[in-house]
Amino acid sequence: MNNMDEKALKLQVAKAVRMLENIQLLDMNGHVSCRIPGADRFLINSRKASRASVTAADIVMCDLDGNLLEGDSEPPSEYHIHSEIYKKRSDVFSVIHNHPHYQTVLGIADIAMKPVFSIGSFVDDVPVYEKSSLVNTREMGAELAEMLGGGMTVQLRHHGSVVAGDSVQSAFARSVFLEENAKKQYDAMLLGHGIRVLEGENLHRTRESNWQPSIIQKIWTYHEEKASKQGALQGLID
Structure with a gap:
C-alpha cells in the first residue's frame, strides 16, 4: 500500500468518527479503526483527539499488539477491542465502538434486540458482553472477539456496542441501522x-x-452529505 492509500484511509476513518459523532452514536469517547490491507497494522483515531473535531492527522497507526507505529499520540485505551478482533478475523477490515442510546437502554432493560425494521433486519441474536467497564486489557479484548465469533455485532451491557465490517462504510452503515432498529423496537414496545x-x-x-453494496454506499453518501451541510466535516485535513 502506498502513502496515498494510507492518507485516503486516514481521511475515511476521521470522516466516519465525525459522522458518527454528528448523529450521536459517538460522544467524547468511542473509536473507529481500519485494517491496512495486506498488513498486520490498523489505523484508529487517537486517544487525545476530540471526536467532534478529529482530523486525518489525528489518526494513528498501530500493530496488532497496539504498539504505536505512526502518529504523535497514543491509541485509545480500548484499542484491544480492535486488535483482538483483527487477530481473530481476517475478513474484518473495520471495527467501530459506539455509545448508542437505544441499544444501551434495551440492554439495561435486559431486552434482546430483534429484527423489526427493513434496513435493520440484519439484527440477529446479538451476543451481550457483560463486563461494562472499559475494555482496556488484552484478555477482555480477546473475550469480546471470541464472543463476536463469526458475527458482526456485540452489545456491551451498560456501555455500548462493537460493530465489525469488511470496510469502514459497511461498519458505519451497520452502526447506523443497528441503532435505528433498536429505536423502532423501543418505540413500538411503548405502545404496549x-x-x-x-x-x-x-x-x-x-x-x-x-x-447490498449499493445501499451501504447510499447510506454513507447520505450521511456524508448531511454532515457536510451541517458543517460537521470542516477542517478534516490540516
Missing part, C-alpha cells in the same frame, strides 16, 4: 401491544434485498 418481529421467508428476503 407487543411487537411484530420479522421472521421466516419475509425476514430472509428483507435482509437480502436491503443489505
Whole structure:
C-alpha cells in the first residue's frame, strides 16, 4: 500500500468518527479503526483527539499488539477491542465502538434486540458482553472477539456496542441501522401491544434485498452529505 492509500484511509476513518459523532452514536469517547490491507497494522483515531473535531492527522497507526507505529499520540485505551478482533478475523477490515442510546437502554432493560425494521433486519441474536467497564486489557479484548465469533455485532451491557465490517462504510452503515432498529423496537414496545418481529421467508428476503453494496454506499453518501451541510466535516485535513 502506498502513502496515498494510507492518507485516503486516514481521511475515511476521521470522516466516519465525525459522522458518527454528528448523529450521536459517538460522544467524547468511542473509536473507529481500519485494517491496512495486506498488513498486520490498523489505523484508529487517537486517544487525545476530540471526536467532534478529529482530523486525518489525528489518526494513528498501530500493530496488532497496539504498539504505536505512526502518529504523535497514543491509541485509545480500548484499542484491544480492535486488535483482538483483527487477530481473530481476517475478513474484518473495520471495527467501530459506539455509545448508542437505544441499544444501551434495551440492554439495561435486559431486552434482546430483534429484527423489526427493513434496513435493520440484519439484527440477529446479538451476543451481550457483560463486563461494562472499559475494555482496556488484552484478555477482555480477546473475550469480546471470541464472543463476536463469526458475527458482526456485540452489545456491551451498560456501555455500548462493537460493530465489525469488511470496510469502514459497511461498519458505519451497520452502526447506523443497528441503532435505528433498536429505536423502532423501543418505540413500538411503548405502545404496549407487543411487537411484530420479522421472521421466516419475509425476514430472509428483507435482509437480502436491503443489505447490498449499493445501499451501504447510499447510506454513507447520505450521511456524508448531511454532515457536510451541517458543517460537521470542516477542517478534516490540516
